[in-house]
Amino acid sequence: xxxxxxxxxxxxxxxxxxxxxxxxxxxxxxxxxxxxxxxxxxxxxxxxxxxxxxxxxxxxxxxxxxxxxxxxxxxxxxxxxxxxxxxxxxxxxxxxxxxxxxxxxxxxxxxxxxxxxxxxxxxxxxxxxxxxxxxxxxxxxxxxxxxxxxxxxxxxxxxxxxxxxxxxxxxxxxxxxxxxxxxxxxxxxxxxxxxxxxxxxxxxxxxxxxxxxxxxxxxxxxxxxxxxxxxxxxxxxxxxxxxxxxxxxxxxxxxxxxxxxxxxxxxxxxxxxxxxxxxxxxxxxxxxxxxxxxxxxxxxxxxxxxxxxxxxxxxxxxxxxxxxxxxxxxxxxxxxxxxxxxxxxxxxxxxxxxxxxxxxxxxxxxxxxxxxxxxxxxxxxxxxxxxxxxxxxxxxxxxxxxxxxxxxxxxxxxxxxxxxxxxxxxxxxxxxxxxxxxxxxxxxxxxxxxxxxxxxxxxxxxxxxxxxxxxxxxxxxxxxxxxxxxxxxxxxxx
Numbered sequence: 001x002x003x004x005x006x007x008x009x010x011x012x013x014x015x016x017x018x019x020x021x022x023x024x025x026x027x028x029x030x031x032x033x034x035x036x037x038x039x040x041x042x043x044x045x046x047x048x049x050x051x052x053x054x055x056x057x058x059x060x061x062x063x064x065x066x067x068x069x070x071x072x073x074x075x076x077x078x079x080x081x082x083x084x085x086x087x088x089x090x091x092x093x094x095x096x097x098x099x100x101x102x103x104x105x106x107x108x109x110x111x112x113x114x115x116x117x118x119x120x121x122x123x124x125x126x127x128x129x130x131x132x133x134x135x136x137x138x139x140x141x142x143x144x145x146x147x148x149x150x151x152x153x154x155x156x157x158x159x160x161x162x163x164x165x166x167x168x169x170x171x172x173x174x175x176x177x178x179x180x181x182x183x184x185x186x187x188x189x190x191x192x193x194x195x196x197x198x199x200x201x202x203x204x205x206x207x208x209x210x211x212x213x214x215x216x217x218x219x220x221x222x223x224x225x226x227x228x229x230x231x232x233x234x235x236x237x238x239x240x241x242x243x244x245x246x247x248x249x250x251x252x253x254x255x256x257x258x259x260x261x262x263x264x265x266x267x268x269x270x271x272x273x274x275x276x277x278x279x280x281x282x283x284x285x286x287x288x289x290x291x292x293x294x295x296x297x298x299x300x301x302x303x304x305x306x307x308x309x310x311x312x313x314x315x316x317x318x319x320x321x322x323x324x325x326x327x328x329x330x331x332x333x334x335x336x337x338x339x340x341x342x343x344x345x346x347x348x349x350x351x352x353x354x355x356x357x358x359x360x361x362x363x364x365x366x367x368x369x370x371x372x373x374x375x376x377x378x379x380x381x382x383x384x385x386x387x388x389x390x391x392x393x394x395x396x397x398x399x400x401x402x403x404x405x406x407x408x409x410x411x412x413x414x415x416x417x418x419x420x421x422x423x424x425x426x427x428x429x430x431x432x433x434x435x436x437x438x439x440x441x442x443x444x445x446x447x448x449x450x451x452x453x454x455x456x457x458x459x460x461x462x463x464x465x466x467x468x469x470x471x472x473x474x475x476x477x478x479x480x481x482x483x484x485x486x487x488x489x490x491x492x493x494x
Contacts, residue, residue: 003102005095006065013067032060069095115215122153124220127210128186129157131222136161139181140224143171145188146384168194169314169376170280173201173355176230177348183230187221190463193378193481195221200482201355202229233355234347235275240324242269252347254333258324267327273320275350276357282373284308284338291331293322298357298486308338314375315357318350360396360453361486364388378481379466386461394462397452398484407441407471412453414464421452430464441471450487 002010020026040054069092076088111117125148132142132154142163148154149165166172166185172194174183187195199207205225209218236254240247242265249261254273262269271293279285286308289295295302296319297309320333334342360377363370364387371388377396387394400422402408412420412428420428422442455462469476 001106002061003099003106005099005102006061009065009068010061013064016067016071017064029060029064033057033064036060113213115212118212118215119219122151123212124148124188124210125151125153126157127220128222129154129161131186132161132163132184133158135182135184135224140184141179141182142184142186143174144186145191145194147188147190148186166194168197169374172197172376173233173278173315173351174225174230175278175348176227176234177346179227179230182224182226185221185223185225187223189218189221190382192218192221193380193382195223196380196481197359197376197378198223198225200358201233203354205229233351233353235352236350237274237352239272239274240265240269241271242266250352253344253350254318254320255331255344257330259327262324262327267324269324271320271322271324271331273331273333275318275352276315276355277318277345278315278349278351279311279313280349282310282312284310286336286338286342288334288342289320289331290334292324292329293320293331293333295320295333310373312361312363312373312375314361315351315355316375317357318345357486359481359484359486360398360451362394362396365393365395366390368393375486379464379479379484381465382463383461386457386459389459391456391458394455394457395452396464397450397487399448399487400451400479401483401485402444402446402449404470405444405446407443409441409469409471409476411467411476412464413467414453415455415457415460415462417457418453418455418462418464420466421450421454423450451484 014030017026017029036057037054039056043053073088073092076084079085128144128148129151136142136158142161143166144154144163146165146167149163154163155161166187185198195207195209198205202223202225205223208222210220210222211218235250235252238249238251238256238261240262245265247262247265251261251273254275256271256273258267273293287295287297287302296317297311298316299319302309318333320331322331333345335345336342357375359375360379360381361373361375362377363373365371366388371392381396386392408422410420410422410427412418412430414430416430416432418430419426422444425442427442451466453464453466455464466479467476468479
C-alpha cells in the first residue's frame with residue numbers, strides 16, 4: 001500500500017510514461033508493473049493477500065514514481081535563476097522526508113497499534129512461544145489450544161519446545177501426574193469457555209487475557225497453575241459421625257480403615273466418602289465396594305447398574321455411605337472399564353472443593369442411538385471437528401440456578417438450526433449463522449430451571465453461545481458456567 005505522496009507521484013509518472021508510448025523503452029515499465037502484479041491477483045482467495053508474490057512490482061513502482069521527480073529536477077535545472085536552482089534540492093529533500101515520515105508513521109504507528117493488524121501476523125503464536133520459553137525454564141508443563149499445535153511460528157520462536165494440546169472435558173481438570181512445577185496453558189479466543197471453566201476450577205491461579213493495543217477482545221488467554229494448586233484439590237472428603245460429634249478429614253483415595261481413621265470418634269459411626277471422579281473417556285465402567293458401604297454415582301445408587309454403568313467424559317460425583325461397626329472394618333472402592341480388572345481409583349483422578357460437575361451435559365445421537373456423551377460444556381462452546389461423522393443429533397442440557405425470580409430473556413447464537421429450550425419452552429432459535437429468532441421472555445422462579453440446546457447437524461462441527469438477561473438488566477451476558485450443573489434426572493447417557 002502506497003502513501004498518498006508516492007501514490008500521486010505514481011499516477012503522474014504513469015501519465016508521463018503513457019504519453020511517450022511511441023518509445024518502447026518507457027512502456028517496459030508499464031508491462032513490468034502489470035506482470036509483477038499478476039501473481040498476487042491470481043492467488044486463490046484463501047491465500048490472499050500474499051505480498052511476497054507481488055514483491056517484484058516494487059522496482060517498477062519506484063522508477064515510475066521518480067519520473068515526475070526527474071522531470072521537476074530537469075525543469076528547475078534549466079532555469080538560470082540562482083534562487084530556483086538553490087531551492088530545488090531542499091524541496092526534494094522535504095518531499096522525500098515527507099514520504100519517509102508517512103511510511104514510518106503507518107508501519108510503526110497506525111498499523112502497529114491497530115488491533116486487527118496486530119493480531120493478523122501470528123502475534124498470538126509469537127507471544128505464546130516467548131511466554132512458553134520463559135515458563136519452561138521454571139519447570140512448567142506446557143499446554144495450548146489445538147489451534148496452536150504444530151505452529152511453525154511457535155516452534156521457531158520457542159526453540160522447538162514441546163507442548164501438548166488441551167481438550168475438554170478429556171483433560172480438564174488437569175491431573176497433577178506428569179506436571180512438574182506447574183502448568184502453563186495458552187488458549188485461543190474461541191476457547192474462552194475453557195478459560196472460564198479453568199477460572200472456576202483454579203480461582204487462585206494466575207489468569208491473563210492478552211489483547212491488541214486499544215482492542216476489547218483478547219487474542220490469547222494465559223493460565224498459570226502451580227503444582228501445589230493442582231494437588232490441593234485432589235483427594236476424597238471423609239466425614240464420620242457419632243451422635244452430635246462430626247469428624248471431617250481429607251484422604252487420598254476411596255479407602256479407609258476404621259482403626260486408623262476413626263481414632264477420634266466412638267463406634268458405631270456413620271461414614272461418607274465423597275469425591276468427583278474425572279472420567280477421561282466415555283464408556284461402560286464397573287465399580288465394586290470392598291468392605292462396608294453403599295455406592296452412589298451422580299446421586300443414583302449403583303445397585304441399579306450391576307452390569308456396569310455408562311459414564312460420559314467429564315466429572316461425576318462419587319459417594320460411598322455406610323456404618324462403621326467395629327475397628328477391624330474398612331471400605332475401599334474399586335473400578336475399571338467393563339471386562340477389565342478392577343483397581344483402586346488413582347488419587348490424581350479424584351477432585352474435591354471447587355472442582356465439581358458444572359456446565360452442560362452433551363449427548364450425541366446417530367440414527368436415534370446415543371454414540372457419545374461428555375460433561376462440563378460451558379455456555380460458550382466450540383468444537384474443532386464434528387464429534388460424529390455424517391448426520392447426527394446433539395443435545396446439551398443442565399440445571400440453571402436462578403437466584404432472583406423474575407422474567408428473563410434468552411438468546412442463542414451458534415450453528416444454523418439450533419434451538420434453546422428453558423423448562424420445555426423454546427425461547428430462542430438460530431435461523432442463520434448471523435441471525436436468531438427470540439421468543440418473548442420467560443418467567444423463572446427461584447431455584448433450578450431446565451435448560452437444553454437441541455441441534456440436528458449434517459456433519460458440521462457445532463458451536464454456540466447462550467446469553468441471558470433479567471427484566472431489570474439492560475445488557476445481556478453469557479450465562480456463567482458456575483450457574484449450570486448436570487441434570488441427573490435427565491441424563492441421556494449412552
